[in-house]
Amino acid sequence: MADEDGSFVDFEQIDFLRDRHVKFFQRCLQVLPERYSSLETSRLTIVFFALSGLDVLDALDVVNKPSLTEWIYSLQVLPTDDQSNLGRCGFRGSSHIGVPYSTKGPGCPHPFDSAHVAMTYTGLASLIILGDDLSRVNKQACLAGLKALQLEDGSFYAVPEGSENDMRFVYCAACICYMLNDWTGMDVKKAIDYIRRSMSYDNGIGQGAGLESHGGSTFCAIAALCLMGKLEEVFPKRELDRIRRWCIMRQQNGFHGRPNKPVDTCYSFWVGATLELLDVFRYTNFEKNRNYILSTQDRLVGGFAKWPDSHPDPLHAYFGICGLSLIGESNLRRVHPALNISDRALEHMQQLHRTWRDTCT
Amino acid sequence: MTCFPLPEMTSKRRDWGDCSATTDLRFIAAATGETCEASSARSAPAVRFSPPRCPDWRRSPGRGWTRGRRKERRSRRWTASRRWASRSPSRGVTCFTVTDVFDYFRALLKKDEKSERALALTTEAIELNAANYTVWHYRRVLLQALQKDLREEMRYITAIIEDQPKNYQVWHHRRMVVEWLNDPSEELDFIAEILSQDNKNYHAWQHRQWVIQEYKLWDGELDYVEELLEEDVRNNSAWNQRHFVVSHTSGYSDPSVLEQEVQYTLKQIKKAPHNESAWNYLKGILQDRGLSSHPGLLEQVLELKETHCSPYLIAFLVDLYEDMLESMDGGQGQEEPLSKALVLCELLARETDTIRKEYWRYVARSLQTRFGSGDPSVPTVETEPQTTPASD
Numbered sequence: 061m062a063d064e065d066g067s068f069v070d071f072e073q074i075d076f077l078r079d080r081h082v083k084f085f086q087r088c089l090q091v092l093p094e095r096y097s098s099l100e101t102s103r104l105t106i107v108f109f110a111l112s113g114l115d116v117l118d119a120l121d122v123v124n125k126p127s128l129t130e131w132i133y134s135l136q137v138l139p140t141d142d143q144s145n146l147g148r149c150g151f152r153g154s155s156h157i158g159v160p161y162s163t164k165g166p167g168c169p170h171p172f173d174s175a176h177v178a179m180t181y182t183g184l185a186s187l188i189i190l191g192d193d194l195s196r197v198n199k200q201a202c203l204a205g206l207k208a209l210q211l212e213d214g215s216f217y218a219v220p221e222g223s224e225n226d227m228r229f230v231y232c233a234a235c236i237c238y239m240l241n242d243w244t245g246m247d248v249k250k251a252i253d254y255i256r257r258s259m260s261y262d263n264g265i266g267q268g269a270g271l272e273s274h275g276g277s278t279f280c281a282i283a284a285l286c287l288m289g290k291l292e293e294v295f296p297k298r299e300l301d302r303i304r305r306w307c308i309m310r311q312q313n314g315f316h317g318r319p320n321k322p323v324d325t326c327y328s329f330w331v332g333a334t335l336e337l338l339d340v341f342r343y344t345n346f347e348k349n350r351n352y353i354l355s356t357q358d359r360l361v362g363g364f365a366k367w368p369d370s371h372p373d374p375l376h377a378y379f380g381i382c383g384l385s386l387i388g389e390s391n392l393r394r395v396h397p398a399l400n401i402s403d404r405a406l407e408h409m410q411q412l413h414r415t416w417r418d419t420c421t
Numbered sequence: 422m423t424c425f426p427l428p429e430m431t432s433k434r435r436d437w438g439d440c441s442a443t444t445d446l447r448f449i450a451a452a453t454g455e456t457c458e459a460s461s462a463r464s465a466p467a468v469r470f471s472p473p474r475c476p477d478w479r480r481s482p483g484r485g486w487t488r489g490r491r492k493e494r495r496s497r498r499w500t501a502s503r504r505w506a507s508r509s510p511s512r513g514v515t516c517f518t519v520t521d522v523f524d525y526f527r528a529l530l531k532k533d534e535k536s537e538r539a540l541a542l543t544t545e546a547i548e549l550n551a552a553n554y555t556v557w558h559y560r561r562v563l564l565q566a567l568q569k570d571l572r573e574e575m576r577y578i579t580a581i582i583e584d585q586p587k588n589y590q591v592w593h594h595r596r597m598v599v600e601w602l603n604d605p606s607e608e609l610d611f612i613a614e615i616l617s618q619d620n621k622n623y624h625a626w627q628h629r630q631w632v633i634q635e636y637k638l639w640d641g642e643l644d645y646v647e648e649l650l651e652e653d654v655r656n657n658s659a660w661n662q663r664h665f666v667v668s669h670t671s672g673y674s675d676p677s678v679l680e681q682e683v684q685y686t687l688k689q690i691k692k693a694p695h696n697e698s699a700w701n702y703l704k705g706i707l708q709d710r711g712l713s714s715h716p717g718l719l720e721q722v723l724e725l726k727e728t729h730c731s732p733y734l735i736a737f738l739v740d741l742y743e744d745m746l747e748s749m750d751g752g753q754g755q756e757e758p759l760s761k762a763l764v765l766c767e768l769l770a771r772e773t774d775t776i777r778k779e780y781w782r783y784v785a786r787s788l789q790t791r792f793g794s795g796d797p798s799v800p801t802v803e804t805e806p807q808t809t810p811a812s813d
Contacts, residue, residue: 097549098552099552101550101552101553102552156527156555157527157530157555158524158530170530170531171533172530172555172558172559218554219554219558221558222558222597223589223593224589224592224593260664261668261701261702262701262702262704263705266661268627270634270668270669271626271627271630271661272661273661274623302708305736306701308777309697312776313776319698319701320656320657320698321621321657343780343783344777345776345777345779348776
């Protein structure tokens, strides 16, 4: 298709409605419609999308930080008196199990109460975004809980009772170690091996060995390696160039997640951030990407959807905004492409790490 | 459904700290005639769910009453909770809500009760929220403790997956039950049925690969892949599955297998030239041996370029020339393949793949840097850095 450099751009509405999105995320933090009830066990991820979204929009002032902080701490699975549940520690997605509300230990024994790796990741990230110092996080317990989730092949379960295992949870695990500044929570070598074996013949990365390469798993793999500081050790330049090519071919106008699939707003972040980590995002077409993302903006209720004229949801709202942040949309904070939090939040985390180091020495 | 006399539920409510009620229905217990208040919801400040009303009709601001958008399916949760509510209290039948089901679930979970009524409750809970992984885990515990008929369970799982084919928990549950039964005999047909509804369903393909690899069911899978590619040669999942099967059976080291695959792929490309999946497959099976080492390939592709061109073909040629340059290893004769590659990069940038024009110019610059002699007659490409489009 020929480039239309000089031609008139069809004036769909492509202005970014910041205030609508602020309200959208505020509502996410209040009550969600019943059709989202399948998110009950992962409500903490919704909180993360809303908080991080508001942070990128530079609108965290609308949030009741102390109240949210307490709620997040109430989701921490803490060691019981006899410490027999260390392998189950971390954060829950919500109070759905019915454990009595508590923001401090010791943990309450319950036969089925355990953490979920994605909730530990989003819980820690949310606390950092809220400016918390993580002093009430039992870091050793979180790391013990994480270690209990890693399989022989290097990948991770989501929960100690067992679940599916794939690249998503490798990424969550890497984020947890990175935020806690402690890589004893995982066998890095095994995780790297899992990532390497998940690279497909077409040079994208799948959820596991043999599986179809996918924008989401490619992001999880590359971002995890970047957080570990191992990207160039694992993939020599020739392979990085191949991965770059696979990723950059995902742009159609917005981005899709697999060849011959329709585009979807969230891939503007998954693939965009991967390209940024690989230092070639600047070679994508910003204008077409921006136009696509904004075509999925819901002008009435705020937020973004995967496609135009579809219902917005917290995930696509968040990643739509992050996708715009990557291209430098004005009045949006920069997002760290591997850790997926704002530069401001990252700065706070780095300060915490400095404090921890100073306390140790 | 029998009543669950669990009066301690109401006192539990106090322990749920900073909560607010989203429902406060009363229900009548059929068996005992007892009246109990349903416990309040357990959501704290952040992110609560409104109780199930009738999502079919919704009042959208500015749009009045609408029936919801095209892509939305009728909410199963509505159906389930409506079924509960529709039983007439005057006939003394129990009325439950979503909240009640999960309140009871929480109570049984804490007791770790192993009973038929617990199993029945997990069925109700799954209908209301099939994504609750704790319910599924508890169900597995019960299936084993009560020694339930796993074949019946497989029928149940099949129905759930048909209804919700993108739910992670039910696919994982299926895998567990197949493992317990040690019987994959229904799997390939079942997955094929799911794929007939959405032939790119990642869960289905993942389960399929697991079954095939675990139980060594490679026979016939290549035929299945070819059937799918006949239906839709652009199905990237099918191409991936092709690679999965071949690499785990004959492998690509056998030259006759490799040639067969190359010819098969070129044939598909002729049928549908603008197909990234086919080109990715071709490149993928040849790249580690060197694209330029495959005899006759360059000529075949140059021929295709005349009648079946595409951005993928041109990019393939760039990669082929790059491989040629690499194997020359700084020796003589680099100018020609380099010049050809640079011309093709510019063709991509200017004409055939303009959305990636900055990238193709970056590729050209890299090639020039790595293989160029600094000879001024060789074309070089200058670009300006990209600026963010005006966004205010």
